[in-house]
Amino acid sequence: MRDDIHTTGLPALCASCEARHRGICGALTAEQLTLLAKASSKRRAEEGAELIGDAENVESYANVLSGVVKLTKMLSDGRQQIVGLQFAPDFVGRPFRTESTLAAEAATDVELCSFPRATVERMMAEQPDLEHRLLEQTLKELDQARDWMVTLGRKTAAEKVASFILMIARNIDPTMQPQQRAVTFDLPLSRAEIADFLGLTIETVSRQFTRLRSEGVIRIEHNRRVILDDIRKLAASAGN
Amino acid sequence: MRDDIHTTGLPALCASCEARHRGICGALTAEQLTLLAKASSKRRAEEGAELIGDAENVESYANVLSGVVKLTKMLSDGRQQIVGLQFAPDFVGRPFRTESTLAAEAATDVELCSFPRATVERMMAEQPDLEHRLLEQTLKELDQARDWMVTLGRKTAAEKVASFILMIARNIDPTMQPQQRAVTFDLPLSRAEIADFLGLTIETVSRQFTRLRSEGVIRIEHNRRVILDDIRKLAASAGN
DNA sequence: CGCAACTTTGAGCTGACTCAAGCCGGGTGG
DNA sequence: CCACCCGGCTTGAGTCAGCTCAAAGTTGCG
Structure with missing residues (x-):
């Protein structure tokens, strides 16, 4: 070759x-x-x-x-x-x-x-x-750390979890747009790690996932795989 | 000259x-x-x-x-x-x-x-x-921002306020040691700004100052001036 | 199949928030 | 010089978001 x-x-x-x-x-x-x-x-x-x-x-x-x-x-x-x-x-x-x-x-x-x-x-x-x-x-x-300080200091549990999913999704597919169809990816972190990232408990993280699921924003397979159906709604729940 | x-x-x-x-x-x-x-x-x-x-x-x-x-x-x-x-x-x-x-x-x-x-x-x-x-x-x-993320995400209100006072004191006098006598300095921030820094409300910040005062850790003059009497105890209340 | 690790769900609790007064110090004008 | 006001701070009472503790459901693996 x-x-x-x-x-x-x-x-x-x-x-x-x-x-x-x-x-x-x-x-x-x-x-x-x-x-x-x-x-x-x-x-x-x-x-x-x-x-x-x-x-x-x-x-x-x-x-x-x-x-x-x-x-x-x-x-x-x-x-x-x-x-x-x-x-x-x-x-x-x-x-x-x-x-x-x-x-x-x-x-x-x-x-x-x-x-x-x-x-x-x-x-x-x-x-x-x-x-x-x-x-x-x-x-x-540094920019990322400062963005995250806002999330840690001022967002609610619901906003924190939405922000997290969005952040991961954008890292998997940087071109992702609000109006686009479903995006699928694997979460790189366990619930416990997500909690440690967001300054929450495992239980609160889990409840927020459940809520997003019941609102039709995401689907979850095998705990780690997320199918993001409503990017727009997720972005709206993230605060900012 | x-x-x-x-x-x-x-x-x-x-x-x-x-x-x-x-x-x-x-x-x-x-x-x-x-x-x-x-x-x-x-x-x-x-x-x-x-x-x-x-x-x-x-x-x-x-x-x-x-x-x-x-x-x-x-x-x-x-x-x-x-x-x-x-x-x-x-x-x-x-x-x-x-x-x-x-x-x-x-x-x-x-x-x-x-x-x-x-x-x-x-x-x-x-x-x-x-x-x-x-x-x-x-x-x-970046190091400072990450230290602060721990404070925002994982510390209690009492620990946050103690960490804040300690951080300011160390910026005024970098040589400060736990065993040393009282240190006096002015807070560069109002209660509202401290709250925005710590991810708390004004009222919670105020209550924590009152608590530290009643425990003999600090004295406060004219709202802004802090006399730090017990550096060791403050450091212990900061978590870490 | 059965265990271990992880996740979800439920019930009750609590630390920090919200809302509401009251206080204190400094500045202004009568 | 004092009465008043204004902004910032403190204090109190009640509420609630997120925590703790407990139990049950999933999932992956040997």
Whole structure:
């Protein structure tokens, strides 16, 4: 098989990688990409696997290639809050800090492309474009975090759950429009995780799903699969 | 008057500016600083003044020189959430986006050093160190936002108010220790604003202040001044 | 088939909200 | 100098959204 014109000279690892275009690797030259790829490893983690623990030393960063990573924080008495979800091709890791301030866990089965900390930081120093991409991603995450603060602080349980379903749906299909027909997707989180994301209890989340179902907004199959029948009505229930 | 050795050749505007050291201007050469200073203006805004509205076009960025700027988001029905507080020498503005996604308002009387958007973005392109500083600040804000998500999603009203007072106290005096004697400072926010920051109502915030007062943790003068008598007990009430 | 984990549903409780007064300090004008 | 007002804060009483505790229903898996 001949090399694709765009992948000539690129590491096999990167040839079909989404992060090379939309993710931070897009900032690298073919040469640098080769260098980074040498130090990188593609790895899988299954649902529930802890990728990095709170207060652990950070030895590596990673790109999400598929699946969903959840970022969580916990209070000393065990109360937990999910503070972010990372989808492909997001970058996972906190540059310029050796100790993690949160835990990262595979919410679904996940594929990661993992780089040693030192290599990434060296490249960042010599390739401003890489730092620029990282800034862009960090700003995006900050915007998301702030949007979510409004949801956590000011929305009702019904609005929180509607906002959550909408957010997931939009991540699966970014082109989704209010007037379009049904959209189907799998929730990447259990009821307990959704509760931890929304600052609610499992029971309240479940009741809100039931309500949306009885109002004909969604259908649910096997607990995780959502068929979103009335996008408009869901968007209206989300508050904003 | 002779120039201080450290300010030789620097714009008068910047000579005594905190942002030159701790803020993003520290990334600039004397030459660039001069260039930026030419396009900059120091301005004051009084308490309550809107610095930039939601969905407005961003024409300038700014450094906070003194006072506190609050960043707010609002739902269509008027519910409001404060999503960030900026103290000196923080940078205010969202790079790489022409339209603001939140409103910035002077929470107290504020001094700002304001730069035209175009100038900052040009310098960012030619001075990677500037982008690096911006990345550092953005990461710091992201960490803060995520900490606050835990507070909003999982803490009780009592813990929220304790966390808030502690956060403000630590911003006024970063060296504050649990065992130390009383610390006095002014709250930069009204009860209504504290409520919007914590996802509570005015009344609940007020009741929690009263409780802390009756427990001997704090004293309050003229509504705004807090004398923090028992730092340890306050920290214990903050959850975490 | 049977267990274990997850989800749903129900019933009662409670922390924070709503609504309504009253209080306090600062400014204004008589 | 004092009476008044106004905005911000506090306090009280009653309500309710979301929580807790409990039980029953699903689903997936060995």
